[in-house]
Amino acid sequence: MATNMPTEVISIHNDMVLELSDNMTGPELDRLKHLLGDDTLTPADKEKIETVQQLFICLMDKIFISYGNYEKLIPKLKRIKPSLCLIVNRYTKERNTILKLKEDKEEIVISMDRPVYTTKEGSEASFLTCTVHPVPENIEWRKDKSTQSWQKVLSDNRKYFYGEKTPTLVIRYPNKPMDEGNYQCMAETRGKEVAGDIVHLKVLAKKSKIRKTTTNMTRQSDDPIDRSETEDQSQPAGGKRATVCQTDQGSRMFFNVNTDIDITRQASETDISDTFTRVTRQSERLRKAKLKKKCIQVCLDITAARSASEPSSLHLAEEFKHYLLEGGTIQLTDESQTVLQIVKDSFEITPETTPEDGSPYVNISHSQFTVPVGKTAIIQTYVISSSEVTSIQWFKKEDDEDIPIAFDNKQYFGGSILSPTLIIRKTTISDHGQYLCTATNCNGTGLSNMTVLSLQSGKSRTL
Template sequence: MATNIPDEAIGIHNEMVDDLSTNISDPEFQKLKRLFGEDSLTGIDMGNIKSVQELFACLVDKVFIFYGDYEQLMPKLEQVKPRLCNIVQDHAKVIRRILNADLFAPAEMTIMMHRTVYETWEGSSAAFVDCKIDPVPNRIVWKRDKTTPLRKKVLNDNHKYYYSPASPTLVIRDPNKTMDEARYQCWAEAKGKIADGDIVHLHVAVPELKEITQTSEIEQSSEDQTTPVIASSSRQLAQSNQSTAQEPETAERTQESENESSRHTGSKRSNTLLQNRKRTLSGSSSEDHLGGKRVTLTDHGCRITFGVTNEIDITRLETENDIIDGFEGATGGKGRVNAVRLMSKCIQVCIYILAAKHPSDPSSIHLAEEFKHYLLDGGTIQLSDESQTVLQIDETSIQITPHSLPKDEQSSRRMAGEFKLKCLQSGTTQLSDKSQTVIQLYDSSFEITPYNSPLDAVPELNEGKETLGIDEQFSENLTPPAIASGNGQLAQSTSEEHIGGKRVILTDQGCRILFDVTNEIDITRQETENDIIDGFEKATGEQGRVNEVRLVSKCIQVCLDISAAKHPSDPSSIHLAEEFKHYLLDGGTIQLSDESRTVLQTDNSSFEITPYNSSMNGSPCVYVSHGHFTASVGKPVIIQTYVTSSPALEAISIQWYKEDDGDIIPVEIDNKRYYGGCDECPTLIIRETTISDQGRYRCSAINTNGVGWSDTLALSVLLDKSESKVVKVNKDSLP
């Protein structure tokens, strides 16, 4: 995080965090984390945060707290452990003295809001919450909420929301009343000083449509007809392509798109059709002559992958078709998916360990712990396949569970009560109790759950209370194998021996150890289970103690190949992939057509988009959503742009250029007419388009390995003469 906070102040802050970590117990930490989960942490954050240090780092990043400013932290600490507040207050005083005691000096940094209420309407392409900061800050964050205090961070995602230190005005694409009408506040940091702007309100009106003559808001370009205000979304573009076919070339492309999309519709699409649709990896270079000049969009197609965490049938052909339908519904990119591949990405290994037969034998729990630490210390399991695959173990996924079956329904309920309390104390999210319990933890920490705890120490379940969610299908897959007892029950192994004249009894009921394997392996290969048994016996030195190994597909990787654009006004493959990703991140769903109407549960942290023409020398790759944009005079235009680069070589400089009579002129981001166009937000936004904005544009990105350039795009600006949409809107509600 870029900041000019003095190192001494950061050191005092870190010392405070360490003191809090020393003085807080694990149950107290879990309670504190849950309190923050109510208003500032996401589910992914909850899963990733495993220490007080990681919690505070996340809170600083989200600007919930800052160095010396812990006002929003104190009420939560008060609920957990009041004396911790004294630690925070003492350190905060020292930090404030280091920062000259005045963190909010308006004379040194000023955030100016142009008005207290901003107004826009649904259907507009963009809303602008004007903001000016003097001097230019190192870092800014917008916050919003329906009520004060404002606790939700507005993510600068270069898709829906755009802002940066150079152009702090918040630009909201396609404003929506339900999502975007709220109170907003800008926070900024510069040279060790921080400041908060005034809280303002954004009102989003819903216009009443009095009369609409069917005119597409976004159309294919035509030299003799007014075309789009802004190519704001690929869904709109696709809809308009289908509804307006006013020039032969456009009609031909639309018909071709419909013909291609028809191959994917219906329940009897075959793999042969998908495989026969060739992906043009050598590059799809589409050309069009606009204004007498050639516009070229070089698109090689791309791939988007993401994980699905619920169990689905990857051999079912209709599953691939359902995913294609979901993609086309989300993006409007009909016929743009070349193929869908479903692969088992994460395998859960479950090893059932037999109970000790003699008091001198190591217990099953001891063997499980030995094997766990063997893996944690870098030990490996190698398969005997042709590739000699070494299993890649997710160390955070290891769980050890002793076996014990309840003797009757009452004891089962009492045991479930114990586990429920454990869940509430440790952040566990799921409890599955049939013949035994499966635990899923938020913090993914190691958990050993004693199923054979003394029943007299177990509290009763509260009558009438809702129990925790149960993953029935998953727990059935992990039901332990029956160990012969003559009555179908899991037999206890009670070994007895007289040592020194006294009886020694060891009651060991066996246990299981679970862990995840993240590389791809063949779970149908019998030798894989034997290889895992060999690895266990090598690690523990105990032969014949593994009763069974089970391999369960825990995560499916979905891979979509997206074809290149065929025309400059078609959305690029990268843009379609980004649209689909944000559709799913924003809560959109893909529902299968199986009997259960399964809704895919996507892993939001697993999305990867891979262009097929990525730079080989490590320089950035710059992509625009379309090769041709058209806007009416006075309307905004958003030239959606994406920059990809190696994580270790992030782009450090973004610059837009306009071609003017053969000269290449840099576009100045002035926070008045031009926005974005920077490292945090490469998309170029023109607020009120004029005739002078018409022309050809390119974007460059620089990192330590070199310079990357976008294709040259064309912007056509047309006089607004053929508006046929009549909208009845309360004049007072318009900005």
């Protein structure tokens, strides 16, 4: 198969396959084919494959593995014979050493696959496909209407997503006035900064009604959450036990206002509660709004999700925060119709329960996501940590194994420290299943609640 991989890396791969072949019996090969399942190998594939070499060629053709990337295969090998994993890890380490030496000598190359991108207003997401080689230390996107006054596009884990391993810019629900314009990717490594080609995003105005921002975050049932399904006590593959984040127990949100108002007026608390309900479209989720004398501090006590159809309390807090940061207002019903002046750097969101060991709190916004096959799935995720987060990792559960997801900048995007949300482009039936996210800081690793991605066939409407 055609590849631009260095010949040394290909040679290492071939040596690894030969050693695996020498250490794997015929029955073990048959069991491995069985463990790979029909989603990976068709019955015809299994019948045709008689050697380890033939198996690896088939898996490479199906992009199940690639040179040096065997993450999906390792758990299967472990179930057959753990010593096979040691062989793979040894050759992978050798491959990484060679690539690191080459990267130190290489110049940064940023490639865009086209000069003009076109998308429809209100679509699930627009992808400005970008590759950067070697993987940079830092990525930044910037935008401007005329290329005369560039502005940084923040990877905000809400509307814009990109990272060092997945430099493609993903724009959620593109909007013509806001998102149409010129874009440029900037990459930095070892003090060197390189600018990519300037590309243009054209957003076609939507004639029909605009999609609500809750699309792609839906459940098909209003039944109470089954705690046994949404909490997972398992350990992600290949590491020490992570601290499991508890199922949503509620959150608190704080922000300050500079407006001089009577904090004893109870109707003001009701006005704030009504605004929260209107913005989040969730009734009876705000237990209480309080006004405290500190400037004036607003305290919102948000209840936990009551059913599988509701977003987490943390998601509601984030949604309301961004509403206020983006110019939304809270207007009181007093005689002066007072509009509260929000102090924009005063927001604080705290979950009701957090890991006692100081590891990150990881929350997936919904217990189930439903999208049509072929569309983009955006599994919204939040990480709260008192210490700097050093890594994010996603897993998909298969046969009671936690399989690490490799962010390939082709189908899987996001999963970065700034944008931990998982984005799956052009979903297939094989993407259906359970997903988990971990975040690590100096204190340990926090494990999210579990979510299920359901795929709809045909043109079923996502609620």
